[in-house]
Amino acid sequence: MSIQSNLANAEALYRQAKYSESLELCNKVLAKKPKLAHAIHIVALNNYAQGEFETAIIAFKKAIAINDQQSSFHSNLGNIYLDQEDFSLASRCFEKALALEPLLPEANYNLSICLHNQGKLKEAENYCKKAILQDATNSDFQLHLGVIYYDRGQFENAAIAFLKSLEVQQKHQKGRTKVDAYWQLFSLHLSQHRYQDAIQTADLGIQSQQLSDEQLCSLLIGKTIIFFLFNHLEEAKQALQLSEIIHHFPAPSKHIKNIGVFHTYIKNLIALEDSGVYRDCYTANDEMKDIYFVSESHGFAPNRTTINYKNENYRVKSLFIMGAKVIHFVKEEENKYQVSLVSLLRDLPRGSKVVIGFGEIDCRPDEGIYPYSLKSQRDYKTVINDMLTKYIEALRSIADSFEIEIILYGVPAPHPQSIETLDEPKQQGFIDIIDYYNQVLREICRGQKMTLLDVYSLTNAAGKSNLQYHIDDHHLSPKTVPILFSNLNNS
Numbered sequence: 001m002s003i004q005s006n007l008a009n010a011e012a013l014y015r016q017a018k019y020s021e022s023l024e025l026c027n028k029v030l031a032k033k034p035k036l037a038h039a040i041h042i043v044a045l046n047n048y049a050q051g052e053f054e055t056a057i058i059a060f061k062k063a064i065a066i067n068d069q070q071s072s073f074h075s076n077l078g079n080i081y082l083d084q085e086d087f088s089l090a091s092r093c094f095e096k097a098l099a100l101e102p103l104l105p106e107a108n109y110n111l112s113i114c115l116h117n118q119g120k121l122k123e124a125e126n127y128c129k130k131a132i133l134q135d136a137t138n139s140d141f142q143l144h145l146g147v148i149y150y151d152r153g154q155f156e157n158a159a160i161a162f163l164k165s166l167e168v169q170q171k172h173q174k175g176r177t178k179v180d181a182y183w184q185l186f187s188l189h190l191s192q193h194r195y196q197d198a199i200q201t202a203d204l205g206i207q208s209q210q211l212s213d214e215q216l217c218s219l220l221i222g223k224t225i226i227f228f229l230f231n232h233l234e235e236a237k238q239a240l241q242l243s244e245i246i247h248h249f250p251a252p253s254k255h256i257k258n259i260g261v262f263h264t265y266i267k268n269l270i271a272l273e274d275s276g277v278y279r280d281c282y283t284a285n286d287e288m289k290d291i292y293f294v295s296e297s298h299g300f301a302p303n304r305t306t307i308n309y310k311n312e313n314y315r316v317k318s319l320f321i322m323g324a325k326v327i328h329f330v331k332e333e334e335n336k337y338q339v340s341l342v343s344l345l346r347d348l349p350r351g352s353k354v355v356i357g358f359g360e361i362d363c364r365p366d367e368g369i370y371p372y373s374l375k376s377q378r379d380y381k382t383v384i385n386d387m388l389t390k391y392i393e394a395l396r397s398i399a400d401s402f403e404i405e406i407i408l409y410g411v412p413a414p415h416p417q418s419i420e421t422l423d424e425p426k427q428q429g430f431i432d433i434i435d436y437y438n439q440v441l442r443e444i445c446r447g448q449k450m451t452l453l454d455v456y457s458l459t460n461a462a463g464k465s466n467l468q469y470h471i472d473d474h475h476l477s478p479k480t481v482p483i484l485f486s487n488l489n490n491s
Contacts, residue, residue, distance in 0.1 A: 003033065003036070006028060006029050007025075007026075007038055007039060009025055010022045010023075010026050010039070010042050011042055013025065014042060014045055014046055017049070019046045019049055019050055022046050023043060023046050026039045026040075026043045026046070027043075030043070037063040037064075037066040037067040037070070037073070038063075040063040041060070041063040041070070041072070041076070043059050044056045044057075044059030044060040044063060044076065044077075047059055048076070048079070053080055053083070053084065056080055057080055060073060060077040060080070064077070068096075069100060070100075071096075071101040071104060071107070072097070074093045074097040075093065075094060075097040075107045075110070077093045078090045078091075078092075078093030078094045078097065078107070079110065082110055087113075087114040087115075087118050088114075088118070090110070090114045091111060091114040091115065094107045094108075094111035094114065095111065103134050104134070105131045105135035105138065105141070108127045108128070108130040108131040108134065109127070109128060109138075109140065109144065111127045112124045112125075112126075112127035112128040112144060112148075113144065115127060116147070116148055116151070121148055121151060121152050124148050125145065125152075128141060128148060136168070137168065137172040138168070138172075139165040139166070139168040139169035139181075140165075142161050142164045142168055143161070143162065143165040143180060143181055145161045146158045146159075146160075146161030146162040146164075146165060146181070147184060150184065150191075150336055151336055152333075152334065152335060152336070153334045153335050153337075153338060153339035153340075155188060155192055155336075155339065158184075158188055159185065159188060162181045162185045163181075163185075169181075182201060182202070182204065182205030182208070182211070182215070182219060183205070183218050183219060183222070185201045186202050186205070186219060187222075187322065189201055190222070190226075190320070190322060191321065191322070191336055191339075191340040192343065193319070193340070193343065193344055193347070195226050195230070198226060199223060202219040202222055206220070213245060214249060214252075216243070217246040217256070217263075218255070218256070218259050220239045220242050221239070221243050221246065223235075223239045224236045224239040224240055224243070224262070224263070224266055225262060225266070227239060228266050228269070228270070228300065228303070229300070229303060229318055229319075229320060231304060233270055236266065236270065237270060240266065243263060244263075246260045247264075261297075262297065264472070265297060265300065265472065265475055266300065268471060268472065269300060269301060269471075272471070272477070272478065273478070278305075278478045281305040281306065281478050281479055281482050282304060282306065282478075284304060284305070284306045284314075284316075285315075288306070288313055289312070289314050289315070290314065290315055290316075290317040290352075291307060291309065291314035291315070291317070291352075291354075291355065292316075292317050292318075292319055292348060292353070292355065293316050293317070293318045293319070293355045293357060293481070294318075294321065294341070294344065294345070294354055294355065295318070295319075295320070295321075295324075295355075295356070295358060296320065296321060296323060296324050296357075296358065296360075296361060297320075297474075298360055298409075298474075298475060298476070299319065299320060299357055300318060300475075301471070301475060301476055301478045301480065301481070302316045302318060302478060302482070303316060303317070304316060304317075304318075305478050305479075305481060306482065307481060307482050307485040307486075308482075308485055308486065308489060309353065309485050309488070309489070311489070314353070316355075316481060319344055321337060321340050321341060321344070323361070324337045324340075324341070324361075325358060325359075325361045325362045325368060326358050326359050326362045326387060326388070326391050327362055327368070327387060329341065329358070329391055329395075330390035330391050341398075342398065345398055345404060346402055348402065348404060350402070350403040350404070351403060351404065351405075352404045352405070353404070353405045353407065354405065354406050354407065355407045355408075355409050356395060356407070356408055356409065357409035359409075359411045359437070360411050360412065360474065362387075362411075363411045363433065363434050364418070364474075365414075365418060365422050366421070369384060369387075369433055369437070370429075370430050370433050373433070380432075380433050381436060384433070384440050385440060388437070388440050388441055388444055389444065392444050392450070395408075396448060396450070405451075406450065407450070407452070407453060408445055408450055408451065408453065409452075409453045409455060409481075409484075410437075410438045410442075410452060410453065410454055410455045410456045411434060411437055411438055411441075411455070411456060412455045412456060412458075412465065412469070412470070412476055413434065413456055413459040413460040413461070413463065413464055413466070414430070414434055414463075414464060415464075415467075415470050415473045415474065416464050416465065416467075417473050418473050419431065419464060428463075431463035431464065432463075434456070435456075435460075435463055438454070438456035442454065453481070453485070453488065454487075455476070455480065458480070458483065458487070459480075
């Protein structure tokens with residue numbers, strides 16, 4: 001059999017996932033022609049398919065060293081780096097592939113993914129549009145364009161792209177991620193605070209009978225969030241029960257892990273309320289004015305509790321921006337978090353009192369200030385000073401524009417289990433960051449004459465949580481905010 005026939009058969013076997021047989025044929029060829037780039041490339045593909053990433057990288061690089069004019073060699077090497085989330089190296093590979101063949105839809109799409117993950121959203125948009133021009137039948141491309149628009153705060157464009165991805169998938173059955181469009185649309189409506197539209201989108205996805213169990217759980221837990229915030233607790237309990245499987249998926253994705261946290265947290269909050277242990281916190285009635293608590297998941301616990309502020313009783317109404325961090329609100333380029341916050345605050349009645357409770361996600365061991373300061377080698381004090389100064393300035397400007405009173409909510413002392421995810425020599429450095437963050441927040445609020453709910457001082461014992469208020473590794477109990485306001489009145 002000729003070398004070309006062996007290589008054709010090896011490639012066919014690779015596509016059939018018969019990797020051992022494919023490699024055997026390649027090795028026969030390479031025994032005779034050890035520098036045949038095509039054969040080495042097929043070996044690399046087999047290694048990659050079997051999860052032998054480092055071996056595959058070596059083989060791809062070897063093939064490229066022999067023949068650097070094959071776009072597929074560069075593109076496939078880029079795919080490995082993309083899987084490893086090394087977006088910088090992956091970008092270089094896709095750029096080399098496109099320099100050889102500019103009209104490759106997958107390479108344009110993959111480069112768009114890399115640029116998106118590097119925060120280069122305008123460039124990512126351009127490459128994604130190129131991919132769509134070259135192949136309008138792949139729903140993944142439309143879906144990713146929608147995600148880029150969404151992240152840029154261009155909500156109407158995002159909705160159009162998400163709906164287009166569903167239409168393209170239904171027509172061509174080509175993309176891998178058709179069902180993700182329902183979750184993205186749901187999240188978009190949540191960011192727009194269009195809760196009825198979000199519920200309807202979730203129901204459409206569930207009724208489509210196209211969803212995996214993971215996607216069903218995502219939408220059910222999304223509905224749970226809305227039901228909980230708007231006091232439809234029986235509906236929330238039903239959705240929680242239907243999505244109980246969320247905790248039993250093997251090798252869950254990061255998204256599923258995050259959604260699972262919401263499931264456990266809301267289930268815990270409802271159980272605590274049903275138990276009556278915090279009954280004194282839930283004395284609100286419909287005649288009370290609302291005080292708003294705008295946050296990510298940390299706003300769930302105080303929802304519907306009663307607080308007293310300046311000798312007047314209020315009912316806490318929690319409003320939600322999923323995954324928001326302080327850093328999102330100080331970025332120069334407009335993004336979905338900024339647009340969501342401004343649209344939310346704009347719709348509140350003039351004179352409203354609003355607690356802003358972002359910051360805890362910025363202060364975790366695995367994301368935010370701590371890992372950023374290590375990676376960038378920037379002094380964490382400089383990072384915090386700069387970030388919080390811009391943050392308070394932005395909030396002050398919004399408050400003045402919409403004639404609302406903003407009250408700041410700090411970051412609680414970290415739970416010991418959160419601290420212990422770090423090696424012991426690193427723990428004190430992390431503790432110091434949380435302490436300094438709250439110290440700077442206090443100083444700025446004092447200088448700006450803004451009210452601060454000092455949750456750090458309430459929960460702190462030598463830099464760690466005193467465990468009197470935490471109900472899990474990150475979240476605090478429903479009594480926390482009422483106590484903070486009570487302390488504020490007493491001071």
